[in-house]
Amino acid sequence: MKIKAYAIKEKGGKPAPFYYEREIGDNEVSVKIIYCSVARGDVQFISNDWGDTKFPLVPGHEIVGVVEETGANVTALKTGDRVGIGYQQEACFECEFCKAGNEQFCVQQKVICVDCYGGLADHIIVDNRFAFKLPSALYSANAVPLLSSGVTVYSAIERAQLPDRAVVGVLGAGGLGQLAIRFLHKMGHEVYVFSHSLEKKEMINQLGAEFVLSSNADNITAINKQFDFIISTLNVPYDPDTFLRLLKPQGKFCLVASPLNKTPVSLGLLYDYVQRTIYGNYVGSRKNMTDMLNFAAKHHIESEVEVMPFHKMNEAIEKVKAGEVNIRLILENHE
Incomplete structure (x- = not known):
């Protein structure tokens, strides 16, 4: 052909x-x-x-x-x-x-x-x-x-095995980030979105999440929450340490995108009194795809x-x- x-x-x-x-x-x-x-x-x-x-x-x-x-x-x-x-x-x-x-x-x-x-x-x-x-x-x-994008963030979230009504964060509100917000919200979690784009605040709120202006570090540290899970969809340089500190003990930080250049991480933030986890996620299995499509159809995502x-x-x-x-x-x- x-x-x-x-x-x-x-x-x-x-x-x-x-x-x-x-x-x-x-x-x-x-x-x-x-x-x-x-x-x-x-x-x-x-x-x-x-x-x-x-x-x-x-x-x-x-x-x-x-x-x-x-x-x-x-x-x-x-x-x-x-x-x-x-x-x-x-x-x-x-x-x-x-x-x-x-x-x-x-x-x-x-x-x-x-x-x-x-x-x-x-x-x-x-x-x-x-x-x-x-x-x-x-x-x-x-x-x-x-x-x-959908299967990538869905399978990443599934791997976290989150408790009900988890406190979760999404870094970035582009294509990957917006789908992560939608999935997490429909799963019943409390969602915070960290973005440097103030113009995205209304859209993020409409998706069922709280907007945090990440261009000001004080906005991040002012959050009086301990996060169960944070997913990063960013492909621009940022400081992972800032967000690792927001995780509760045994909290999980997942990467579905990354900057092209090497990104330093303070390893002590993973083990010192906390036992936190960092993991990456690469697309998903065929089962992940089928489950994701069915979930999206059911919840109009x-x-x-x-x-x-x-x-x-x-x-x-x-x-x-x-x-x-x-x-x-x-x-x-x-x-």
Whole structure:
């Protein structure tokens, strides 16, 4: 099958028409792409910020589309099904991690932007086990960010095993942060959001959280709370020690993003009279994805999005690169 896509040929380049051949395997499905996000992560892949981008690069790691063709062994999906596809496209299903239900750690996994082509295209062919049928309660465009950002923060929160009515903090209120706020609020927790953007206060309050202006250290230290859990969605430099001090004994600090440069941490804040934990979270398993989509559908959790036509992909990339968007940009493909 000949697939029309849009690829970046070199670091920092712009997408241009690109064609590649891909046959449908027995366990695979061909999906007509209807919506694809342009996220901060895509821009960082274009800039090769992590050093593992493979060019030509077809970005787009959050996708919603419709199944057009299925392989011989596919029984869980049929033509016409609406599906979501995230960052991971393949796993071996034979290694210790796959057998334990942690396919996201598979040593043979293939992920968009590093091993395979993404959603800036008319179609994508993917293992059917990584194409997830969307609950009918979710709107297609608004559900797109759930496929990577959503599963990342949801699985991070699940790993914390929080008590009822926990006191929790979210660092940053961008795409990841807003979804973390929504999930934590609907789970019944007391949510505080630390952001340097005063203009986000109203939005954060509407999502059910308390706003804390983090550009002033006094605002942080003035909080008379001990936190069970703090999740950081920041990819800009900050001081983790400030927030580790807010955690109660045995409190947990989770990273789902990080600055590109090394970030120092005072290790004594983890063990001195406290037994705190720092952990990172990488996307999620297929079970995490299914659980997250069902939870989102039940509680009407979706992202605020700006939808642009596919042909404005360059404009969308530049807007994200310049930090000119507070909500997720979604490209709609009518071709």
